[in-house]
Amino acid sequence: MSYYDDFLNFIKERYSKKHMTNENVSGAIASELIVISSLLITALLLRHISVLLTGIVIIILIMLIVSNLPLSIKLFDEQDDSLDKMMFYTVITLGIIVSLIYWSGF
Amino acid sequence: MIEVILVIIVTLIASILTLLQEDLLKVAILSGISAVGIAVLFQILLAPDVALTQAIVGGAITPVFIALAIKKTQRMEGE
């Protein structure tokens, strides 16, 4: 249960001004599990390109995830309705899509 | 060739200056200049009908829209 307690404390610290309910905590935990499990499974798709790459990527991913817990709150903060963040991610995505597709298509 | 380079330089400088202005009315006018520069480029690139439309829409109508919006809001950026 220590993970749950850590999580609860983290959220309480973060949103101490507002009242917390079970719904928020259960939602945050569910979202956390979904994000972690689906990211790891998605990384497995790389095995169609190279098995070694998959291993490296998964190890890096696990390290990143462990060092960034809890993910869901951070993701939530990144995806609020502010135009600055949306615009930033839009331009970044444009760059990533164009360069990745251009260089990996050959 | 030299006139093409001149027009391009004017267009680009106008569009960069647009983004550096504090006074929003100057933004409207400079964006008009840059749009007219593009219209001249259209004429050089053998598209006279597009050049006409661009000169009217970009050089006159859009700056007027912006100027009207400024009149309803505020003129200087920092206020």
Added chain:
Amino acid sequence: MNYLIPLMVIFPIFAALLINLFGKHNKTIKILSFIVAIILPLITLFASYGLHFFGGHKPLIDTNITGLPTYITSTNLYSMHPAITYSFTPLTKVFIFIMCIIVFLSVFSYLTSEKKASGSFLFLVFMGTAAVSAMILSDDLFNMYVFFEIAALVQTGIVIASKAEDNYETALKYMILGSIGGPMLLLGITILLAITGSVNITDIAIIISTVLIKSPISKAVVLFSFALILFGWLYASGFPPFHVIKSSLYSKSESYGSSILQAMSLLTLVAFLIAMARMFYLINIFNGAILIVSIIAMILGVSMAVMQTDFRRMIAYLSVGELGFVGLGFGLGTKFSMTAGLFQGINEMIVTALLFLGLGSVVYLTNTSNIRKLGGLISKSESMAIMVLLGGFAMAGVPPFNGFRSKFMIIHAALLAGYPEVAVIAILISIATFFVFVKALHGIYLKPQPNDLEFVHDSIPKSVIFSVAVLTIMCLILGLYPEIVTVPISQALGGLII
């Protein structure tokens, strides 16, 4: 020549202008828009399949002109399409018909539950219907781009016309982001136009697959244009990074508006997805790119939906996440999976409309959408609660509803194509969807009613219950007899994708 095909686009535009003209006369526009909304699905139903060439300019190969020089008859020029071409296939028929049904039900519940009908809202609704119908009918990329921009303006307009708070801000954000997404799509289309000399999708597909893909230099140009069109498609369909703005667009509109908005973005998604699949299917990273984008959309959409406490926002994020399944079908790249993906698209359209309309009644009753402040509404209307529950089942993929059929097909297709990971992710996302529904339904209907909950209206209008019931029955029918939809889709796909 089949004149009912262009009528599908012209009639709603004409009706929209007429309704806007009578904007002051409440009774007139109510009757007028009701009649138009009835006629719209009928046009689709009675039109026969085929091509329509605007201005009658057929390709030279189809005309009776003889004595042309050999440099025309021996090249691609002979079979090129000079006119804007609309092609009406079983696939388009299914999509436009269901869109029209949703428009009818939304407009019907709008007209009966609001005392004063707003002419501008109805104008936007019919204009949007025309735009998305044209997009999915059109065989011409530039025509699609023009209607895509019209659809973006219409979506903004529907949000502006609503009474939700902060709607102007959301509309402005959408427009500002759109001024990056739209031009990039245009740039991609123009690069294709420059290298092939045509904007007709069939011509471009033939030229790319026979000539351009062979040489590395021209392939680079095709790849560049694919990247730009993919980016424009992300904006059109609300995949990440546009999922935040799209879901906030849905949640800031009236429930009638949201149900039409999501149908519009779904049709846009399908139209551009089919166009891209026809043009770029030979590029080796096409499937991979679509697959990755869809999976990211599913993960982000559903994980965000789980954390919301505003139920409109919840459904909005869910609908973005479920759109990922449509992309998933195309990303797997087999004909079976594409059929499954498009079938899922249809189900998604029906179910999300059901949920927006059904839960919109909660906003109608209490004027709030925050789950914290709600509770115990099952005492107000049991039938609505049950239908919303069934809708939630359909979206999460519980048998015997349509969502189960399409998701099962997608998972099956993923296993057949050799991607078990994709199947696992699809199942995970479905479970999360179900979780979201349990949370929302408990919060709205089953939790004890808070003392400070105030009611604006006393009961839900009968028309909304009727609309939701019709949509529920459609879910059930499609779940029991999926052949009604899957057979025409797979027939049409066989002809479209070479």
Added chain:
Amino acid sequence: MMISTQLLCLFAAGALIIIGLFAAIFIDNIIKKVVGLSFIEEGVNLFIICLTYKEGGIVPILAPGMNVNWFAQNAAYPLPQALVLTSIVIGASTLAVILALTMFLYKKYGSLSAHEILNNKYDMGDEE
């Protein structure tokens, strides 16, 4: 390598698009941001017209008495030019809608800063 008119104009189009993307991220004032974004649209239009250009060609208008074969070989490509006309009008109408929305929002907030107006965060439903 000789630098042609077409190549120069392509560079200009690219520069305009990049200026627009720069404005999208770094400019805060909404009116300036929108003007900057309209540069993306204009850059794309310029790009399209560049593609139709033919070195030493003529304007694609068929005057009476012109030899049709000679015209077909020398005229610029007219189809994209027709498309650009539509695109210009779309850009202008989008700009008009954005400016109208800006005017509404100015009444509400008394400011033109995108950071102040458009950053209203959506919390976990805890407001009020």
